[in-house]
């Protein structure tokens with residue numbers, strides 16, 4: 345999509361949003377509330393009209409596709425279900441409307457682990473089950489492009505682990521997978537690529553490996569019970585020091601062997617000195633730190 349602009353009354357929801365989703369990768373789509381993630385997905389699916397710009401799927405607007413579910417599957421709102429209809433009937437109806445074979449219905453139900461509940465009415469479903477059903481619907485047409493808006497919402501820890509593996513498998517099958525989320529921890533070890541947005545535009549579009557490597561660069565982690573003393577010694581020697589947890593300090597600007605010498609020389613106990621690997625959350629915060637606008641309160 346390129347140069348998307350969309351205004352709702354006084355709110356500029358999209359302000360030149362441009363990025364491409366690559367095939368064979370899981371792309372995390374992140375940013376604060378109101379940044380424009382859902383609007384972007386709705387625009388791609390032709391559910392919202394833009395004031396300016398173009399959003400194309402396989403080179404064509406979504407609305408002009410004859411069998412759209414064969415090109416792109418999406419989960420935007422897991423609540424949008426008929427409560428008296430069973431999951432299987434919901435999918436049968438959808439498959440029928442798109443000219444898809446009935447066998448796909450049972451295949452996708454199996455894929456998302458809903459087989460035991462498939463003949464129950466969705467009105468009794470938990471949010472996590474609705475998310476699974478929404479994903480089953482997105483997969484019906486076996487599309488190369490999958491877009492999921494906050495699929496981790498309402499998932500229990502087991503569901504989150506399942507979802508991570510499932511998203512990775514969709515990417516490994518060569519599909520383009522775009523997943524919005526608020527929590528970096530959900531995307532850690534799942535997303536290959538990250539598009540970070542704020543106030544309707546892209547702030548960063550980068551591979552997760554690069555982001556983590558940049559955020560980890562030259563940072564050494566010291567495991568110690570004496571974080572305050574270690575902080576004092578290492579900052580005194582000119583390092584930039586942070587204490588990300590109760591038993592760890594990280595230092596930038598001093599080599600690991602020099603850190604060992606300094607701590608030993610000052611009698612500060614420590615159990616480990618190692619190269620620090622930043623979390624995706626740290627990488628994300630670093631990435632967006634320079635974007636001043638991003639940190640400002642976003643009006644809703």
Ligand SMILES: Nc1ncnc2c1ncn2[C@@H]1O[C@H](COP(=O)(O)OP(=O)(O)OP(=O)(O)O)[C@@H](O)[C@H]1O
Nearest residue numbers: 352355357376377378379380381382383384643644
């Ligand atoms: N239908 C609408 N009518 C009026 N304003 C809207 C509408 N949809 C979105 N907006 C506004 O557009 C901006 C972008 O909203 P959007 O839902 O796309 O953000 P988001 O990044 O998905 O947020 P969240 O993380 O909270 O889901 C917000 O300021 C929102 O209030």
